[in-house]
Each structure stands twice: as structure tokens, then as C-alpha cells.
Amino acid sequence: MSPRTPEPEVRQRLIEAAARLLADQGPSGLSTRKLAAEVGASTMAVYTHFGGLPELVRAVVREGFTRLADHLRAVPETDDPLLDLAALGEAYRANALDNPHLYAVMFGTASLGGYRLHDDELDEGRYTFDMLVAATRRTIDAGIFRPGDPEAIAGQLWSAVHGYVMLELAGYLAADREPDAVEKVLNPMLTGIITALVA
């Protein structure tokens, strides 16, 4: 078949094709045969490069967290850490709504192959989480938040936004049902959490 196309890094092309299939058709649309057709190779490519489909999905999860981290990194760091925190939350939500299937796989991977996240993936997610911890720490150092454990505070913010986004993705807070859920639910919840933390 002479696939002497550029062929740059079959590994990366497989990860990107998998993320694309996941985003377009959801987890059920991901198969070694479709992947092989997408990248112009045989199904064996998945096994030589990753060992199997679950490992490929894990790589996609890492990719998803990397994209999320890129989105969060794009949020400018101003002199008002509290506004930065709000912007981080908004960027987090936007990323999830832009890649709903990928986001679902990142946090519900147990539903796909029946496996659990390994420490690597958890660490990948926690690295992203660290950006939120850093922003929280800046807010404390600026004297806006009372002194406290930045990780615990960031965990609260993460839980709140993540839970809201999950409900939104599941359809419980969809725009056609709750038109202004952001103003009525998300924002008051976050201001409630935050005002309890300010000095």
C-alpha cells in the first residue's frame, strides 16, 4: 500500500484520531478498526504502540488533561487573583462543554473499558489541578483569602465546578430546561464558597 505519506509519529496520530472519534461519536465509536482506517494502518498499530485499546484510551485521557491545562494556561494572570480564579472556572467549563465526550471519558473512564485510572492518569489530572492550587495560593498570599490549605480550597472549587458541569452535560441543567442556570446556580454557589474564604 506504500503509505509513504509523511507519516509523522504514528503514536501521536493514533491519539489524535482517537480523540477525534471520541469527540465525534462518543466512546462506542472508538474501535481499533476505525482507528486503523483513519491513520492508514492496520489494527496492529494500536497494539505495537500502546499494547491495547485501554492503554490508548489512557493516552487520550492524558491528552485531554493536557488540552485542559493549555486552556487554563491561556487564562491571563492579572493583579486580582479572585478574578483569575473566576476566569479559570469559566475556562474549565468552556473546555468541558467544547469536548463533552472527552471530558466524560476523562472522569468516567470506568464506564468505557471497565478499568480504573492508574496513578499516571491521576497524576496527570492532579497536575492540572495544581494550576488551580497555585491560583488559590496567590489569592491567599494576596491577603484576599484567609490563610488556609490551598489544596483543600482548590478541591472545593474543583468539586463545585466539576459537579455543575457534569450535571449540565448530563442534561439536568441544559439551557432549554434551566435557561439561566449559570446565574442562578453556578455563580451563587461559587460566591458562597468564596465569600466563606475571604479574610
Next chain:
Amino acid sequence: MSPRTPEPEVRQRLIEAAARLLADQGPSGLSTRKLAAEVGASTMAVYTHFGGLPELVRAVVREGFTRLADHLRAVPETDDPLLDLAALGEAYRANALDNPHLYAVMFGTASLGGYRLHDDELDEGRYTFDMLVAATRRTIDAGIFRPGDPEAIAGQLWSAVHGYVMLELAGYLAADREPDAVEKVLNPMLTGIITALVA
């Protein structure tokens, strides 16, 4: 094969077997053939009674919400609505931790068959949500919460607890990583949200 065993309601036995398989082996362990073997019938039973596996899963989701509602109903209603709210949250979390796979399917169903929840399932979930709304309304009527939209307030509490539980199930707040995450993350978050609501 003379399946003249009691055979009470093949429909219900299929739902229960599916919930059991889901709880034991996760979504990947759920198959028409295993179900048929479990209930002593052929795979056709799934199609005559439900139309297909996705519809059966939807029935299981409804069953999961019913169980959750039962758990929440078991929480006694005291004369302190705020304590009742806290007890509801604890019961919610306990139910999710007891049936992690089922809980994941209830909220991440997109990951299983690639389908979305229909209005029926959403309504089922919202009925459960209504119990939280009622408890919130009682808290307002008792003069503990300032007057406000009970649904919006309940949505905040739901988002917060749901997000925390999801992170916990995914392993980000697992006991071995964050030993006292409940005290450091969940409880402060909820008290923050709640103190912002008290009169």
C-alpha cells in the same frame, strides 16, 4: 429447558440482573448473553421486553434513581431542616459509594451505548432532585435560609455534592490519597455554600 421456575416478571428480573452485573463488573460486563444466562432465558428476552440493550440500560438508570430516592426517603425529617439537608447529602454520598458503577452510568450514560438521556430519565432524576428541593424549601420556610429560589439553592447543593462524589469515585480524592478529604473539602464547601444562604 423447561424454565418452569417461578419466573416472576422477566422484565424486573432482567433489570435487577443488569444492575447486579453493572455493579459487579462495570458497564463492559453487561451483555445480552450474560443477562440471558443470568435469568435463564435467551437473548431475545432483552429485545421483546425492552427493544434493545440501550433501553434496558435506561430502565436500570430509572431503577438507580429509584434506589437513590429510597435512600434519601429513609433520612428522618427532624425539626432542624439544616441538619436534614446535611443528612441528605451524606445519604446521597453513601448511596453513590455503595453503587459506584450504577452511579457512574446514571450520570455518565453517554459513555455506555453512546446515547443520551431522554426526557424520561431526566424527569426521573429530577424527581429525586425534588426531594432536595423540598428540604430546601422547608429550610427557607423555617426562616433559616433567606427567602430565595429553592430549586436554585438545591441545584447548588446538588452540584457541590455530586462533583465531590464524582472526584472521589474517579480516585482524585480517594481515601489513600486524601485521608480526610471529607473534613477538608466536602464539609467546608457545604458550610460555605450554606452560610451564604442563612438569614
Next chain:
DNA sequence: GGCCATGTATAACGCCGTTATGCCACGATG
């Protein structure tokens, strides 16, 4: 009796993940 509707079992189709096998290209070695 005959007739229909309903639920079932059987068997097949196509797709899936995974694996065994053989091939081929290529760098190292002499």
C-alpha cells in the same frame, strides 16, 4: 376444532478486541 397474538429459542450476520504468524525493511556486524 381453528385462529391469532405473544413470547420464546435458534441460528445467522456483521462488527468488535485481541492474538498468532509471517513478511519486510533496515542498521549492525563481519
Next chain:
DNA sequence: CATCGTGGCATAACGGCGTTATACATGGCC
């Protein structure tokens, strides 16, 4: 240059899957 070993690949097969077509059995109704 010739040889060899090795890593990545295509091919083909195996078993399991969801789904469907089909034929059979059973029970109510005329």
C-alpha cells in the same frame, strides 16, 4: 558487499458481542 537480527507491520483467524430473521410453542377467543 553479504549476512543477520530485530522491530514494526499486514494478514488472517478466534471468540464474543448486539442485533435480527425465522420458526415454534402456548394460551385466549370464536
